Amino acid sequence: MLTCDQYHMPTSLADALALWQDAPEGTRLVAGATDILPWAREGRAGDVHLPAMIDLSRVPELDGYTVDDGRIRLGANVVYQQFLTDEKLRALLPCMPYCSIWFADDQIREQATLAGNIVNASPAADGTPPVLALNGELEIARLEGGGIAQRIVAISDFIKGPGVTDLQPGEIVTAVICDTLEGYGGSFQKVGQRRSLVISSVCAVACVRLNEDDGTVADIRLALGGISPVPLRLTRTEQMLTGKRLTREMIVEAARQPADLVASRTRREYRRVVVRGFVEAAIEDALADCGAAVPNTDTRETANV
Amino acid sequence: MSEQTPTDLQLEFQINGRNMKRRAQPHQRLLDFIRDDLALTGAKEGCGAGECGTCSVFVDGKLVKSCLMPVAKANGTKIETIEGLAGWGGDLTPVQKAFHKTGASQCGYCIPGMVMAATSALRENPKADIEEIKERLGGNICRCTGYTKIFEAVEMARDVLSGEANAAVLEADGPGKSYIGNNVRRLDAPSKVAGRLRYAGDMVMPGMLHMQVLRSPHAHALIKSIDTSEAENLPGVACVITADDVPGEDGFGVFVHDQPIMARGRVRYVGEAIAAVTADDVMTAAHAVSLIKVEYEQVAAVFDAEEAMQNGAPVVHDYAPDNIVKHIPIRKGDLVQGFADADLVVEQTYETQAVEHAYLEPEAGIAYVDHDDVVTVVSPSQNITHHRHMLAKIIDRPINKVRFIMSPVGGGFGGKEDMIYQGMLALSAMKTGSPVRLVYTREESIISTAKRHPARITYKMGLKNDGRITAVSFRMICDGGAYGLSTEGVMRKAAILSCGPYNVPNVEIDVYGVYTHNTPSGAFRTFGAMQSQFATESHMDICAEKLGLDPFEIRRINMMHDGAVTHTQQTLGSVSMGRVLDAAEKACRWDAGPVSMRGQDRSDLGGDDTRPPCTLGARFRKTGDDDHQEVA
Numbered sequence: 001m002l003t004c005d006q007y008h009m010p011t012s013l014a015d016a017l018a019l020w021q022d023a024p025e026g027t028r029l030v031a032g033a034t035d036i037l038p039w040a041r042e043g044r045a046g047d048v049h050l051p052a053m054i055d056l057s058r059v060p061e062l063d064g065y066t067v068d069d070g071r072i073r074l075g076a077n078v079v080y081q082q083f084l085t086d087e088k089l090r091a092l093l094p095c096m097p098y099c100s101i102w103f104a105d106d107q108i109r110e111q112a113t114l115a116g117n118i119v120n121a122s123p124a125a126d127g128t129p130p131v132l133a134l135n136g137e138l139e140i141a142r143l144e145g146g147g148i149a150q151r152i153v154a155i156s157d158f159i160k161g162p163g164v165t166d167l168q169p170g171e172i173v174t175a176v177i178c179d180t181l182e183g184y185g186g187s188f189q190k191v192g193q194r195r196s197l198v199i200s201s202v203c204a205v206a207c208v209r210l211n212e213d214d215g216t217v218a219d220i221r222l223a224l225g226g227i228s229p230v231p232l233r234l235t236r237t238e239q240m241l242t243g244k245r246l247t248r249e250m251i252v253e254a255a256r257q258p259a260d261l262v263a264s265r266t267r268r269e270y271r272r273v274v275v276r277g278f279v280e281a282a283i284e285d286a287l288a289d290c291g292a293a294v295p296n297t298d299t300r301e302t303a304n305v
Numbered sequence: 306m307s308e309q310t311p312t313d314l315q316l317e318f319q320i321n322g323r324n325m326k327r328r329a330q331p332h333q334r335l336l337d338f339i340r341d342d343l344a345l346t347g348a349k350e351g352c353g354a355g356e357c358g359t360c361s362v363f364v365d366g367k368l369v370k371s372c373l374m375p376v377a378k379a380n381g382t383k384i385e386t387i388e389g390l391a392g393w394g395g396d397l398t399p400v401q402k403a404f405h406k407t408g409a410s411q412c413g414y415c416i417p418g419m420v421m422a423a424t425s426a427l428r429e430n431p432k433a434d435i436e437e438i439k440e441r442l443g444g445n446i447c448r449c450t451g452y453t454k455i456f457e458a459v460e461m462a463r464d465v466l467s468g469e470a471n472a473a474v475l476e477a478d479g480p481g482k483s484y485i486g487n488n489v490r491r492l493d494a495p496s497k498v499a500g501r502l503r504y505a506g507d508m509v510m511p512g513m514l515h516m517q518v519l520r521s522p523h524a525h526a527l528i529k530s531i532d533t534s535e536a537e538n539l540p541g542v543a544c545v546i547t548a549d550d551v552p553g554e555d556g557f558g559v560f561v562h563d564q565p566i567m568a569r570g571r572v573r574y575v576g577e578a579i580a581a582v583t584a585d586d587v588m589t590a591a592h593a594v595s596l597i598k599v600e601y602e603q604v605a606a607v608f609d610a611e612e613a614m615q616n617g618a619p620v621v622h623d624y625a626p627d628n629i630v631k632h633i634p635i636r637k638g639d640l641v642q643g644f645a646d647a648d649l650v651v652e653q654t655y656e657t658q659a660v661e662h663a664y665l666e667p668e669a670g671i672a673y674v675d676h677d678d679v680v681t682v683v684s685p686s687q688n689i690t691h692h693r694h695m696l697a698k699i700i701d702r703p704i705n706k707v708r709f710i711m712s713p714v715g716g717g718f719g720g721k722e723d724m725i726y727q728g729m730l731a732l733s734a735m736k737t738g739s740p741v742r743l744v745y746t747r748e749e750s751i752i753s754t755a756k757r758h759p760a761r762i763t764y765k766m767g768l769k770n771d772g773r774i775t776a777v778s779f780r781m782i783c784d785g786g787a788y789g790l791s792t793e794g795v796m797r798k799a800a801i802l803s804c805g806p807y808n809v810p811n812v813e814i815d816v817y818g819v820y821t822h823n824t825p826s827g828a829f830r831t832f833g834a835m836q837s838q839f840a841t842e843s844h845m846d847i848c849a850e851k852l853g854l855d856p857f858e859i860r861r862i863n864m865m866h867d868g869a870v871t872h873t874q875q876t877l878g879s880v881s882m883g884r885v886l887d888a889a890e891k892a893c894r895w896d897a898g899p900v901s902m903r904g905q906d907r908s909d910l911g912g913d914d915t916r917p918p919c920t921l922g923a924r925f926r927k928t929g930d931d932d933h934q935e936v937a
Contacts, residue, residue: 001591005311007331007377034373037334038354042748047591053331055377084924101924105444106425108355110367111374 002040006052013061013174016054017143021170024051029172031056031077032111034104035120062115062174067092073139074176076115080127081106083114093178094186094289095205099130102190102203115173118155121165123264126190128231130205131155133221134178142171152177161229184209184219185290189278201267202226202274206282210292216245220286222279227271228263237279246287248295255279316380320345321389329376336360336371338379339386346507347387347417347500349715351446351665352747358445359414359665361421362386368425370444387417387500390424400424401498402475403462404455405490411449413497414665414715418445420498423459431467435460436923448665448716453916493713505684505712506669510740513671514543516733517590518726518743519580519597520753521572524822525606525619528570528579532598536582539596541589544736546729547580553701557724559691559828560793561630563622566699566728572601573621573787574824576752578726583733583741606822610784611761613821621787621820628820630785631793633800635814637872643776643811647767651848655764655840659784660757662829666715667750672730673740680707680731685714687721699728700735707731719828723755723790755790755827758783758818760799760836764844767811772854772862776811779803781837785818786825791832792818799833801873805841806882807863812872846900853899857890 010016020029028050030036040048056062062077072092080103083089083096090097100109103117103126117127118138136155141148155176158166167173190203207221220241222234237254244250258279259272284294313328320343329338339345339362348371351359355373362371363385364378391397397405400423410416419442426433426441433441438459439452447455464470478488496502533545548555548569555569556562567578580597584590607613613621613628620626644650670684680702686692689709697707714721726743733741745753760783767776781799785792800816831838849859864882871877889895896909 001332001588003311003332003588005331007312007314007375009377009380030375032373033375033378034355034370037373037375041354042746047595053375055375057378097925101440105358106429106441107358107361107368107370107422107444108373110369 001047002037002050003048004050004053007055008052009055009058011058011060013059013141013172014143014148016056016059017141017148017170017172019054020172021143023054026050027052027054029054029056031113031116032079032108034108034112035116056172065089067180070180071177072180074114074178076113076172076174076176078114078176079110080104080112080114081109084109091182092180093130093134094181094184095130095133095188095207095286096186098186098188098285099126099205102126102188115176118159118176119165119167119173121159121161121163123162123229123231124201124203124226125231126188126203126225128155128159129203129223129225130188131176131178132231132233133205133207133223134181136176136178138173139175139177140167140171141174142168150174156233159230181207181209181221183290185286185288185292187282187285187289189282189285191274191278202271202278204275204278204282206279206286208283208286208290210287210290214245215292217242220283222282224258224261224275224279226264227258227261227275232258232261234258234279241283246283246295251280251283251295254283314377314380316376318379318382318384320384321386321392331377333376334372335362335364335369335374335376335379335384338376339371339384340507344509345386345388346503349414349417349504349666350506351414351418351667354747356446357415357418357665358422359418361418361425361445363421363425368421387421390420391499397495397499398424399465399472399475400427400459400462401495403458403465404498405494406475406477406488407454407458407461408488408491408494409450409454409458410491410494410497412664412666412714412716413493413502414504415445415447416497417500419447419455420500423455423462426459427463427466431463433463434923438463440923446665448663448718502713504666504669504715505671506666506742506744508671508683508712508742510671510673510742513740513742514583514585514733514737515587515590516581516583516730516741516743517587517594518578518729518749519582519594519599520749521568521575521577521579523572523601523603524575524608526572526601526603528568528572529600529602530598531580533580535596535598536593539584539589539593541585542593543583543585543739544733545580545582545593545597546732546736550732550736551699551728554698557692557695557699557728558789559688559722559791561789562695563624564788564790564825566724566732574822576749576824577787578729578753581729581733581743583737608821608823610759610782610817610819610821613819614782614817619822621822625820630789630818630820631796632818633796633814633816635800635803635812635872637809638776638811640776640778640811640813644765644767646769647775648770649848649851650765650767651844651851652763652765653844653847655760655762655843657757657760657836657839659759659824659826660829661751662716662718662720662754662756664716664718664720667745667747668721668726668754669742669744670712670727670730671740671742672727672734674734674738675708678706680735681710682708682727682731683710683712684727684730685712685717685721686724686727687714687717687719688724692724692727695724696728696731700731718830719791719832720754722828723825725754752824755825755829756786757829758785758792758795758826758833758836760784762837762840764840766844766848768848768852770852772849772852772859774807774809774863777804777809777813779812779814779816779837779840781816781840783816783818783833783836784821784823784826786821786823788825790825790827792826795826795828795833797833799837801871802834803837803841804872805838805845806865806880807841807845807860808865808869809863809872814872850899850901853901855897855899857886857895857897860886
């Protein structure tokens with residue numbers, strides 16, 4: 001059971017940063033709080049007592065999103081459900097609705113934030129691989145000299161390992177900034193034990209855009225989660241496919257590479273097998289999502305329906 | 306605990322149309338607040354971890370899981386609970402009426418959350434199709450219905466709300482000439498769909514105290530000492546009980562009374578109760594539990610039933626030095642001759658695993674001593690008369706001074722047949738003179754209560770080339786866990802049903818229930834039949850394949866007919882096996898022939914009347930576009 005002495009709900013970023021800077025040792029920041037409550041139960045952390053919790057969900061500076069020149073700034077309070085229901089976000093971030101629907105059920109998506117998911121730095125986090133594929137950065141704020149100072153760090157530098165990030169004492173993640181990929185097809189693959197509510201064993205994301213004139217790959221983004229301490233961008237595979245007209249053989253070949261990257265502590269062989277099918281499926285689904293022909297006549301799961 | 310005193314929250318909010326101003330503790334979840342402080346118990350706690358959806362409520366119009374929401378987040382919001390949908394005493398909503406009509410509520414424990422999720426789905430998209438409905442209800446778990454009746458209800462409510470169906474479809478059908486074959490509505494469904502029915506964990510009594518239990522971290526250990534002094538001295542603690550406090554003959558079980566209400570000198574499985582604290586509130590009781598000091602001496606344990614049967618294996622109970630709870634042997638005919646007559650002998654070993662019942666309602670109960678000194682226990686017990694007799698002996702009271710009241714059972718499936726916690730409650734109520742309530746967490750329910758018996762079945766069958774069975778040797782070893790519970794009865798039923806509905810002239814059956822230091826096994830739907838039928842029917846399929854026979858054909862060749870005598874010498878007046886096979890064959894549009902001769906081109910897969918799995922693609926469907934993306 002989770003207990004605490006103080007529960008703060010600051011209503012400005014300056015107040016939140018001041019509370020956080022002066023908070024007693026052991027204080028936790030929360031956004032949706034959907035992860036911390038189940039964490040403080042038998043079998044995980046057990047009974048946990050915190051001196052204070054600082055809830056960021058009423059900080060207006062963290063709400064909403066803005067779009068500027070191919071990049072989007074997603075405030076840290078943006079919840080997963082928005083990626084599914086906000087038409088503009090669906091168009092700008094084509095892989096996110098699929099990530100969102102796999103992430104949890106409607107009820108948890110209403111509470112849980114993308115930024116909170118990334119800050120937890122779980123190797124199995126669903127939100128991190130898409131942000132990695134979208135060349136994501138985190139906007140981080142702290143108090144300095146009586147004002148609010150900011151720094152921006154790439155997500156690849158931010159996640160250091162399982163549960164470990166680059167966040168320094170007194171700092172709060174205020175936004176996730178990433179590419180907008182309008183016109184791309186997006187997809188997200190996940191394997192776990194239940195469809196609606198499950199932590200990934202492995203997840204994969206793909207975004208692809210084809211050149212209109214010749215149907216070759218103009219740009220492709222691929223990333224995997226759950227196969228190593230930190231999520232991985234499949235740069236080599238992306239380079240191999242860029243500029244090519246995708247054939248069935250090429251996709252199969254591309255999907256073969258990432259299996260070598262699997263470095264998880266558990267179920268390594270299983271993950272190697274899964275990853276191959278996932279990368280294939282991710283590319284094919286992303287192609288289908290942008291309306292392109294999929295060079296594969298096999299249907300996957302629907303074959304058994 | 307920190308030295309700092311918790312700072313109460315001041316909350317202003319609207320709930321079910323009423324404006325309220327209340328204080329709350331900083332750690333409370335919205336679920337705790339609405340149940341404990343506002344006495345709105347329609348929202349339940351099935352898991353406390355956001356998995357099951359029994360706690361779903363609307364906050365500012367959005368459905369959330371109230372077990373995952375710190376109560377501070379509700380400040381300034383509009384909350385709507387199941388009680389607010391129709392209002393107390395008010396007419397039910399179309400969604401609630403549809404749940405009543407289709408029989409969607411069985412145990413009813415998931416139903417308030419299901420009704421809320423269904424309401425949310427139709428508010429978000431009044432035209433949601435079945436796939437979208439399934440997807441939007443994906444965060445809510447039901448363990449009774451298999452969901453079909455729930456989905457039917459949501460579709461019915463959708464059609465009524467949109468005007469496509471007449472509201473009359475929500476009303477009761479006439480019974481016609483017979484209740485059989487007609488839609489007869491459950492009498493208790495309105496209380497369930499409205500969230501008004503109170504389960505044991507929803508009940509409160511004036512002056513009620515709360516219990517928490519210390520459980521064993523070891524599978525097998527001697528208890529050298531228990532020091533409860535620090536726990537007893539904690540302010541707010543009313544009493545601490547251990548096995549030493551039991552006044553009578555300590556022991557319960559469905560067949561053999563081998564389980565003490567709390568471990569007596571020795572723990573035999575991880576999760577076994579050792580001591581129970583009763584205090585003013587759950588947090589104080591839990592804190593006191595952490596102050597109890599137990600000195601253990603760990604001793605060798607055995608976790609495999611076959612190993613437990615070997616000479617020299619650790620002994621679980623002194624009264625059973627061979628670790629056998631029950632051996633059921635059955636012999637019929639001449640086995641040696643039967644196998645000698647066979648053209649084919651097939652031997653195979655089948656294993657099944659432990660299964661948790663996972664009823665949505667975790668165990669809960671209240672005990673009190675009434676004005677006439679009657680020790681009363683209110684709990685979702687599936688066997689109250691037997692519990693009453695056992696408890697009278699345990700607490701050394703005459704039977705007329707012991708009363709059991711069965712509260713609504715939020716799912717049992719056999720898992721609530723055992724008197725796992727009622728003894729501790731009764732004893733604490735007697736010691737304190739106050740009503741005492743215990744509500745299990747989901748984790749506690751899983752760790753400490755009975756499971757389905759894991760079984761290892763070695764099946765040997767002799768057959769003629771034409772498919773007739775000549776002999777069966779059936780050896781089944783079941784892991785009964787640390788205590789007897791229902792094991793004896795489960796073994797008996799497994800043995801009786803072992804050969805299925807087939808005529809077998811020569812039979813040798815040996816079924817063993819064995820003690821180990823695993824979680825006790827007990828009653829679970831089918832009571833042993835599932836394990837033996839899994840082996841029998843799998844074996845029939847394998848034999849059919851080896852003989853080149855159609856799986857239906859091999860069953861028809863061997864099935865019993867009216868007047869058949871079973872291997873336990875029971876004459877069966879009427880046997881419906883033939884009709885069952887005919888109906889099953891027709892319903893599945895069976896593609897006749899041995900299974901090994903048909904490949905992927907089977908014609909009997911899929912089809913209009915089969916139920917495809919839920920696909921997550923429902924939200925991505927583009928109308929008028931066939932090549933939409935299906936997210937699998």
